[in-house]
Amino acid sequence: MSAGPTSTKTEFPWWLAVAAVLALAAALFIAASDLYAQVFATVAKGIGITVFVTAVAFALASIIGLGIALMGLSGSPWLRQVARFYVEIIRGVPILVLLFWIAFAGAPALVAAWNTLTAPLQGAGYLGELLVRDVSLLWRAIMALTIGYSAFISEVFRAGIQSVEKGQIEAAKALGLSRSQRFRLIVFPQAIRTILPPLGNDFVALVKDSSLVSVLGVADITQMGKVYAAGSFRFFETYSIVAYIYLILTVGLSLALRALERRLRNQHEE
Secondary structure, eight states, X not given: OOOOOOOOOOOOOHXXXXXXXXXXXXXXXXXXOHHHHHHHHHHGXXXXXXXXXXXXXXXXXXXXXXXXXXXXXXXXXXXXXXXXXXXXXXXXXXXHHHHHXXXXXXXXXXXXXXXHHTHHHHHTTSXXXXXXXXXXXXXXXXXXXXXXXHXXXXXXXXXXXXXXXXXXXXXXXXXXXXXXXXXXXXXXXXXXXXXHHHHHHHHHHXXXXXXXXXXXXXXXXXXXXXXXXXXXXXXXXXXXXXXXXXHHHHHHHHHHHHHHHHHHHHHHHO
């Protein structure tokens, strides 16, 4: 009885060909339609903010996530418990709720704490009083996304680091390498091949979740679409364009990350 096909030949990505044709057809239709071209021009003004929010939040979340992962793998039980507490609590809060909490509760609390700590310097005239309105909603949104995604990214780093064979780490110890040298020269270069695919998925997910910053009035793609649709009542056209732009961004990023993953895998096999 046949066990099914066993060929490892790469399957032609018909889905991508169809998607590319549809994307090209949509681009030509937008260019040919005055209405859709106007909607696209308006909504596209938010691409820069979307890219900025995503890039900054992801970079900060990766740094914090790596630190949390290293805490979770440390020899100190206190650090491990703190890391686990952070990850479980933050992952249990929806990103939208976290956005509201950081924007309207966390940021004012941080401003009050800063003013309390710097009161002597403010009294001496070295510093001015920090006001809540001095912390823009854009940076409050970035703070919320950073905190939210750092918990998920820390688990990605932790799993990748733990995937490295312990025998290689023991060999590095025998060679007299310090802890930082072992991580930099042995552990991380091997872990990155395991880390990259889920880390890329988190990056694409962050692009989509960045649309949530529109609830704070940040002028990203979604917010520009909301404003245009509310003023023109062209909801179908507007949100079709919004979806089209997000698809171009996310599918393009996914393909780029897959190409990078294949390149790293090929280099490893060579």
